[in-house]
Amino acid sequence: MSSIVVIGSINLDLVATVARLPSPGETVTDAVLSRFPGGKGANQALAAQRLGAEATLIACVGEDAAGVEAQALLLEGGVDLTGVQTVTDLPTGTALIAVAPSGENHIVVAPGANRALTPDVLTVPDSDALICQLEVPVDTVAKATQDFKGFICVNLAPAMHIDVSILQCADLVIVNEIEATWYGDSLSAANGMIATTFGAAGAVLSKNGEDIARAKPPRIEAVDTTAAGDTFTAALTVALVEGQSPEESLQFACAAGAAAATKLGAQPSLPSREKVETLM
Numbered sequence: 001m002s003s004i005v006v007i008g009s010i011n012l013d014l015v016a017t018v019a020r021l022p023s024p025g026e027t028v029t030d031a032v033l034s035r036f037p038g039g040k041g042a043n044q045a046l047a048a049q050r051l052g053a054e055a056t057l058i059a060c061v062g063e064d065a066a067g068v069e070a071q072a073l074l075l076e077g078g079v080d081l082t083g084v085q086t087v088t089d090l091p092t093g094t095a096l097i098a099v100a101p102s103g104e105n106h107i108v109v110a111p112g113a114n115r116a117l118t119p120d121v122l123t124v125p126d127s128d129a130l131i132c133q134l135e136v137p138v139d140t141v142a143k144a145t146q147d148f149k150g151f152i153c154v155n156l157a158p159a160m161h162i163d164v165s166i167l168q169c170a171d172l173v174i175v176n177e178i179e180a181t182w183y184g185d186s187l188s189a190a191n192g193m194i195a196t197t198f199g200a201a202g203a204v205l206s207k208n209g210e211d212i213a214r215a216k217p218p219r220i221e222a223v224d225t226t227a228a229g230d231t232f233t234a235a236l237t238v239a240l241v242e243g244q245s246p247e248e249s250l251q252f253a254c255a256a257g258a259a260a261a262t263k264l265g266a267q268p269s270l271p272s273r274e275k276v277e278t279l280m
């Protein structure tokens with residue numbers, strides 16, 4: 001079993017399912033409100049664990065009820081949470097999410113305690129692979145990727161300015177099509193593989209400007225695409241670290257991402273390995 005350490009965010013997701021997403025300045029009513037554990041880091045850690053890895057999460061939460069609620073499924077799923085710190089001066093991160101019947105969403109994040117995961121409080125245990133995203137300070141991601149010995153995956157979400165060293169250190173960079181456009185030519189500084197996802201149209205894996213694999217997800221009825229990208233990130237890392245080929249790994253990751261879109265909520269939707277293999 002491979003070991004994966006995730007450095008990243010923990011959020012409590014407040015989800016409004018609504019007949020259609022509002023335009024700027026518009027109010028849409030009659031939504032139904034739910035609460036789910038989320039945060040890209042937490043989702044990726046739990047997804048990796050459910051897909052068969054031994055996951056450890058390095059993160060920060062506030063000293064509040066939301067912090068406990070946000071960690072409930074991680075705890076139940078067996079993710080190692082000994083590296084989760086509780087800070088007293090910031091609230092647990094919160095994500096405000098609107099989901100339309102098509103499964104599309106709008107997400108606004110108030111990072112709160114995730115901002116407290118600064119380089120000076122960072123300790124990264126040895127493991128086979130490291131996964132980072134950008135919902136914690138970018139300096140922390142830069143330090144972790146420079147220090148870590150093992151396979152490094154960086155999911156460049158949400159899009160923001162980063163130190164080029166992150167691209168140079170990563171074995172695998174993952175972006176969705178919106179992020180790929182935002183980063184543009186700067187992604188050519190990446191030394192490793194780049195996976196670009198295109199939702200229901202699938203994903204492409206490239207290296208040094210050459211495509212090395214393409215895959216399409218199985219057809220599914222999308223209910224909520226929240227955490228589909230996090231599941232794709234975890235699945236691609238798990239499969240590559242297991243030694244699967246780029247083609248097999250990309251196919252597995254596309255199926256895992258699709259499976260995560262079939263259920264409402266970030267962490268309740270993260271699929272087991274069996275579910276992904278059945279879907280494939």
Ligand code: RIB
Nearest residue numbers: 011038039040095227266
């Ligand atoms: O990627 C999905 C996640 O983004 C949600 O769970 C939300 O918390 C935001 O961080």
